[in-house]
Amino acid sequence: MKYIMLIYQGTALEQQAALPEEEQKQVYADYQGINQTPGVTPGLPMGLPQNATTVRVEGGKTLTTDGPFVGMKEAVGGLFILEADDLDAAIEIAARVPAARYGGAVEIRPSEVYW
Amino acid sequence: MVTTLDQVFREEWGRVLATLIGFLGDFDLAEEAAQEAFAIAAERWPRDGIPSNPRAWLMTTARNQATDRIRRNRVLATKFGLLVADNRAEVPMKTTTFPDERLELIFTCCHPALAVEAQVALTLRTLGGLTTDEIARAFLVSERTMAQRLVRAKGKIKAARIPFRVPPAHLLRERLDAVLAVVYLIFNEGYGGRDELAAEAIWLGRALAELLPDDPEVRGLLAMMLLHDSRREARFSDGELVLLGDQDRSQWNTEQIADGRAELDRALALGGRGPYVLQAAIASLHAAVPCDWAQIAALYGELTRLTASPVVELNRAIAVAETDGPEAGLRIVDGLGLDDFRYLHSTRAELLKRLGRTDEARAAYRRARELTDDGAERRFLERRLTELAATTGSG
Numbered sequence: 001m002k003y004i005m006l007i008y009q010g011t012a013l014e015q016q017a018a019l020p021e022e023e024q025k026q027v028y029a030d031y032q033g034i035n036q037t038p039g040v041t042p043g044l045p046m047g048l049p050q051n052a053t054t055v056r057v058e059g060g061k062t063l064t065t066d067g068p069f070v071g072m073k074e075a076v077g078g079l080f081i082l083e084a085d086d087l088d089a090a091i092e093i094a095a096r097v098p099a100a101r102y103g104g105a106v107e108i109r110p111s112e113v114y115w
Numbered sequence: 116m117v118t119t120l121d122q123v124f125r126e127e128w129g130r131v132l133a134t135l136i137g138f139l140g141d142f143d144l145a146e147e148a149a150q151e152a153f154a155i156a157a158e159r160w161p162r163d164g165i166p167s168n169p170r171a172w173l174m175t176t177a178r179n180q181a182t183d184r185i186r187r188n189r190v191l192a193t194k195f196g197l198l199v200a201d202n203r204a205e206v207p208m209k210t211t212t213f214p215d216e217r218l219e220l221i222f223t224c225c226h227p228a229l230a231v232e233a234q235v236a237l238t239l240r241t242l243g244g245l246t247t248d249e250i251a252r253a254f255l256v257s258e259r260t261m262a263q264r265l266v267r268a269k270g271k272i273k274a275a276r277i278p279f280r281v282p283p284a285h286l287l288r289e290r291l292d293a294v295l296a297v298v299y300l301i302f303n304e305g306y307g308g309r310d311e312l313a314a315e316a317i318w319l320g321r322a323l324a325e326l327l328p329d330d331p332e333v334r335g336l337l338a339m340m341l342l343h344d345s346r347r348e349a350r351f352s353d354g355e356l357v358l359l360g361d362q363d364r365s366q367w368n369t370e371q372i373a374d375g376r377a378e379l380d381r382a383l384a385l386g387g388r389g390p391y392v393l394q395a396a397i398a399s400l401h402a403a404v405p406c407d408w409a410q411i412a413a414l415y416g417e418l419t420r421l422t423a424s425p426v427v428e429l430n431r432a433i434a435v436a437e438t439d440g441p442e443a444g445l446r447i448v449d450g451l452g453l454d455d456f457r458y459l460h461s462t463r464a465e466l467l468k469r470l471g472r473t474d475e476a477r478a479a480y481r482r483a484r485e486l487t488d489d490g491a492e493r494r495f496l497e498r499r500l501t502e503l504a505a506t507t508g509s510g
Contacts, residue, residue: 002275086278087228088286110275 002083002111003090009102023106027098034096041081049075072097077104081111120160121330123169124153128244129322131173131221136215136279139181143271146241148184152177175405217242218326219279221319225294226277232298233268240265242322243315253304253312291327295336295391298323302340313344324378331387334378335395341375342398344368356495359401372402387467395419408437425451429459431465441469457486461496468503 016027027099052075056063066076077099084090086104087108094106128149135145152173166172202413224237236254239245245253251261259261271277292381298319305313320337325385327333349366357363379395399416415431417423428451436444445466453459464479484496 002153021371086276087226088278088282113273 001086003080003087004074004111005090005094005097006107006109007078007080007097007099008074008106008107009099009104010073012077012099015102016098027102030096030098034093037093039083040093041083043079043081046078046082047068049077063080073100119158120165123165125244126158127170127173128153129217129220129242130170130215131177131211132241132244133216134174135177136180136223137205137214137216137219138178140271142241142272142278144181144184145177148177148181149173151180169215178333215326216279218281222281222290222322223272223277223279225290225297226272227290227293228275229268229271231297231300233264234293235300236261237268238297238319239315241302242319245315249311253309283442291330291332294323296334299336299340299391302343306343310347313340315339317344317420329385331382331385332383332389332391333391334382335387335392338375338378338382338395339391341371341378341396342395342402345371345375345402351491353496354491356491364404367402372399372457375399375402388417390418390421393421395429407435412438425453426456426458429453429456429462433462436466436469441466445470455486457483457492460486464499468499473506 016024018026034040049072050066054065054067054069056065082090082093084093087110090108094100094108097106100106117298132145132149135149136142139145146304148493155176156173162164164199221238221242224241225234229237232254234475236250239250239253242249246263247265251258254261259416277324277498281287293471298316301312301319302316305311305316308316317337318341322334323333324337338489345368346359346366348361348368349362349364352363375395375401379392379399382392393414397411400411400414412431412434415427415434418428419431428447432444432447432451435447445463448459448463448466460479460483462475466485467473467476467479480496484493484500487496
């Protein structure tokens with residue numbers, strides 16, 4: 001079963017920036033550990049939502065706006081793909097993502113076959 | 116044998132459904148197959164008699180229904196050139212012994228990835244065998260809303276692959292607590308007068324105690340529900356609320372009290388000292404004459420340390436008022452930040468009344484009344500206000 005794991009930073013980036021150096025290193029090590037976990041396919045590292053551009057098409061006209069589709073705080077901060085047996089296995093991996101313990105969250109979205 | 120069809124259905128529904136889900140790996144398919152098997156039984160058994168092994172009969176019939184359905188779907192799928200990936204049902208199911216998978220089922224239904232209201236509905240539907248309409252009526256929502264809730268929950272179990280299993284050791288405590296919370300919630304919904312829900316929760320509690328005989332909290336919850344429920348008849352007189360002290364004890368169900376105490380003793384023998392065991396011990400003391408308020412206050416103190424709940428502290432205040440006087444109880448009440456909680460104000464009012472502080476008591480009863488919309492409780496507060504007016508002679 002494939003899950004798309006969406007990372008939301010929330011206040012995690014600020015909280016992590018304020019951490020002592022040792023703990024900051026731990027955060028990086030934890031992300032690296034997740035990327036090397038069997039079943040994980042890391043996503044490309046995602047830039048900040050401030051640099052996002054949102055595109056809509058209305059009546060055939062392309063409308064381009066600055067920023068993410070949702071608010072800055074609600075924007076997706078990163079993602080990875082996980083192959084796991086079931087939701088409990090995915091929850092265990094999600095709980096290891098540093099953002100989840102520093103005021104952010106991880107959303108587990110099952111992949112689906114639509115066609 | 117005087118076993119009625121309803122009793123057999125009641126006892127067997129959860130077990131048959133659980134085994135079918137385990138076997139088929141699909142809630143909807145299992146539920147449809149079980150429903151068909153029970154419908155065939157309802158038609159045939161009154162005519163031909165109940166089979167010697169009703170469970171095996173239901174299980175086999177349901178399995179055949181499911182296999183037929185899978186076959187039909189496969190024929191249909193082949194016609195459209197589609198492949199059917201799931202062939203779990205091809206594995207033959209043993210017809211002599213059926214694994215009891217109700218625990219797997221209840222842990223799946225109470226998985227934290229489902230909303231609590233969905234957990235409650237699914238548990239009542241699958242293990243309790245209540246119809247969608249019955250659950251909808253019990254929770255005062257439309258049948259359509261409840262049906263959607265169940266469909267969504269079953270859809271998520273499948274799409275997100277919520278496992279059908281008893282959680283591994285490191286998750287068990289936390290997940291079991293979620294299961295117990297669902298059963299307790301069903302019981303509480305029933306405590307306000309919807310008796311069928313209280314009975315349902317006790318039935319689920321008994322099933323859990325049978326499945327997990329060595330867990331003290333499971334037994335503690337069952338004991339607590341039995342003890343509270345034993346006073347059900349006495350809690351209302353002509354539809355009016357009657358407080359513990361004023362209850363007609365001849366209306367207490369003594370058999371159920373004994374039953375509850377036996378469960379409590381088992382929980383204590385297992386070394387239980389968790390929140391449900393403590394609440395059961397308190398309920399047991401409440402059912403004793405005379406009531407040991409000092410012991411009750413001590414147990415509430417222990418429960419506060421476990422739960423850090425101000426509501427528990429409010430209950431402790433009532434017990435303290437009985438042992439050390441209303442002043443001592445009031446001091447605890449006034450230190451609690453529960454301004455929107457109606458029982459805080461009704462408790463304050465009772466204590467103030469006992470202290471002769473009538474004006475303050477009246478204000479507190481009024482505040483409690485403002486926060487109460489339930490009929491019987493509101494009428495109870497009205498009566499207290501009238502009594503206060505009578506004792507002071509003022510309107």
